[in-house]
Amino acid sequence: MTRSLFLSLLLFALAGCALGPGRGGPKVDVISESQYCGTTSQDSNALYFANANAFGNWIDYRRIGEFQPGMASPDGVIVVEMGQRPTGGYSVALDKSRTAIENDTLTIGMEWKAPRLDAAVSQALIASCVAIRPPAGEYDTVRVVDQLGNLRGEARIGR
Template sequence: MRHPINVMRALLGLGSLFIVTGCTNMPSTDITVLHRATHCASTEAQPSATWVGDGDTLTATHARLTGQQLGARPPLPAVDFEQAGVLLLEMGQRPTGGYAVALAEPVIAVDDGIATVTVNWQEPAPGAIATQALTSPCLLLEIPRGDYTSIRVVDQDGRLRLEIPVTP
């Protein structure tokens, strides 16, 4: 007669093998931060989201975001556009410091054809002391392509900030 613990270990190992091999065909949902800054040369007043689906558009977008940066410009990130696209989030031009946007969750959640990206959307509190300088925070994210046709951007409190269609 086999010992019950050994049988349990064998079943657990076999179950783990099925899980690992079954997940190899699933697309990655990991999000990669390509660029983040507090000044991204936006002159628009409203927040915006832009889907970047090809290398030429990424080159132009990266040049605009980093063109006014002091010192050496960061290198253009390498993106395999067969497997991923790029999401640009811009808070728009802001009158002071204290604004920022950062990735909160490093994965996307997909439900009914809508991908959700969660960010930390920071604004200075009313009456807070902040630097008196124009800022235009942005976040550039590499997002795996998947079974979705639009992307929702929600903040740390679950508030919908932006939503855009995704083109193939």
């Protein structure tokens, strides 16, 4: 009886460890998103801002109303830009399942979405971007990859 109770508790504890918060990669959170981040480039990009002041200067320069300097964490902010697109229907979203820290590199998975060729879309320039809170961990480079594994941007982290 004691042995089966002990084994049951052990299995319960192991199951809890397997399903706990440490699984699924580093804790990455989206701080905010914007459909217009002010870039004139069609290239995707990853940017790192070490503090609220640097982030605030970029926000002011780009005139992004959805972002505020106070959103920056003590570890800074990572911004993933999709690049300028000619119509609506484009977006970029965090893919936590593809996010990991390996060999001093934080890889952030993002889902790049585009409208279907036959979709009715607005004729307006958009430049989607996502502000992300950097996760805890040891890394000095951030790489952004899409759902196909294509590199969409890279930034150095200065801590």
